[in-house]
Amino acid sequence: MILLRPWWLLALPLLAALALWLWRRGVDAGGWQAVLSARMLGGLAALGWLDRRGRMTRLAPVAGASAVALGLAGPALPRAEVPVFAQSDAVLLALDLSASVTGGVEPRGLADLQAAAAQMVAGLSGRPVGLILYAGEAYAAAAPTTDPRVLDSLIAVLGPQTMPDQGSSPAAAMALAGQMLAGTGRADLVLISDGGGAGLPAARAEAARLAQNDIGLWVLSLDGTRGTDAAALARLGPEDSAAATSPKAVIAGLERAGLAGNAELTMLRYRDLGPWIAALALLPLLARFRRQA
Secondary structure (H helix, E strand, O other): OEEOOHHHHHHHHHHHHHHHHHHHHOOOOOOHHHOOOHHHHHHHHHOOOOOOOOHHHHOHHHHHHHHHHHHHOOEEEEOOOOOOOOOOOOEEEEEEOOHHHHOOOOOOHHHHHHHHHHHHHHHOOOOOEEEEEEOOOEEEEEEEEOOHHHHHHHHHOOOOOOOOOOOOOHHHHHHHHHHHOOOOOOEEEEEEEOOOOOOOHHHHHHHHHHHHOOEEEEEEEOOOOOHHHHHHHHHHOHHHOOOEOOHHHHHHHHHHHHHOOOHHHHHHHEEEOHHHHHHOOHHHHHHHHOOOO
């Protein structure tokens, strides 16, 4: 469960303070309770000249307002079946197949790369996902597709001999991603790398160009990324945040970014329980309309 509009929860402390003030206020007699005895107040209440509602009844409006605030906060559950919009929801995975990943420096680098890519594909189920492979140059391996089997089969056969060239150029991968996503709606690029070449000016320039074209850039740091490479890789991401080392963190970020400012897409992906919770405000308010003799 998530909250679509969590800022409405800020109303709850104010309502709690109001409830405390009403509870401590005591009998509502228009100020006369300060000068009349309790026996006289009871007699006036028996005659119907004072508000005979108890404290709990007087708190009914606050309880109703609290239910409304919770409903406006938008608790929501993900829908089992989500429609796909290929022109505004695509994700490209750029896999670093340089020598530092596929062998030599980090023997487990290739296995870690394949595992991270497979987790990303599984976690983005329902969204069109494409694949870019890069070393010294970048190549489009798969256009965005909603069939994870296509990508899984490609990821499984990656090896040290897959790329025909040497080097590590994330700038080339970002430039190719910009071309593949040109003319689409909002999209995202996930760079899965050990950080090689991320500190070059060309990589920073391409990252800025992606941001100008409303293409989100996310960096997933492979296990074994160390030192200046890790720092350079982190600076490619949004707001210079540290590069994520878990696919789950990147998937969660992609989910938040995809929903930001898009109310229609949010309603399609999540079942908003807010109206039902806000409707519970009617229950405490019914006490305000009870028939009195």
